[in-house]
Amino acid sequence: MNSAGILADAFERIHGTVHATVEGLAPDMLNARPDDDANSIAWLVWHLTRIQDDHVSDAAGTEQVWFAQDWASRFELPLPEGSTGFGHSSEQVASVTVTSGDLLLGYYDAVHEQSLAFIHGLDGRALDRVVDEAWSPPVTLGVRLISVLSDDLQHAGQAAFVRGALERRQAGPVRA
Numbered sequence: 001m002n003s004a005g006i007l008a009d010a011f012e013r014i015h016g017t018v019h020a021t022v023e024g025l026a027p028d029m030l031n032a033r034p035d036d037d038a039n040s041i042a043w044l045v046w047h048l049t050r051i052q053d054d055h056v057s058d059a060a061g062t063e064q065v066w067f068a069q070d071w072a073s074r075f076e077l078p079l080p081e082g083s084t085g086f087g088h089s090s091e092q093v094a095s096v097t098v099t100s101g102d103l104l105l106g107y108y109d110a111v112h113e114q115s116l117a118f119i120h121g122l123d124g125r126a127l128d129r130v131v132d133e134a135w136s137p138p139v140t141l142g143v144r145l146i147s148v149l150s151d152d153l154q155h156a157g158q159a160a161f162v163r164g165a166l167e168r169r170q171a172g173p174v175r176a
Contacts, residue, residue, distance in 0.1 A: 003142075004122045010149050011119065015112050017156040018045055021163050022101040022108075030104070031097040032166055036090065041159045041166075043096040045104045046075070047085030048155035053111040054084050055148050059131045059141050060118040071107045119145070 030042045057064045066072050072081045078095050098104050127142030
């Protein structure tokens with residue numbers, strides 16, 4: 001397996017976790033926060049998708065799916081249009097709500113497809129290309145993609161945890 005294949009496989013695993021977490025949930029569960037300062041499933045999936053969209057499209061030299069396919073207006077969030085969730089306050093997290101899991105998954109799937117199209121076209125040498133000189137050392141494409149994968153994996157796992165916690169709360173105490 002080459003580098004692009006490894007990266008694509010990692011992104012496919014995130015895809016599976018995101019779908020398993022979101023599918024079948026009503027909006028009240030997607031938007032619920034375990035406590036007043038916790039992240040909801042909606043915010044976690046929206047945020048991981050926005051970061052992937054922002055970072056991968058920048059590295060690929062393409063327009064973000066968020067803008068190109070007008071997802072910004074579909075979500076109707078009371079946030080700056082280019083917001084990705086980075087540095088959000090508790091109030092901003094609470095403002096990210098969805099009317100259905102289909103909205104979240106539609107945006108996520110569109111970003112996933114664009115990301116995979118870019119990744120499948122990479123060779124090992126492409127991963128050494130510097131994509132951000134604002135850091136010391138400068139960030140290469142390989143490092144940026146691993147950073148996105150790391151962020152996505154963490155947030156997908158957090159969303160899955162929140163789903164489990166909310167479902168257990170809804171089910172009530174377990175009796176032996």
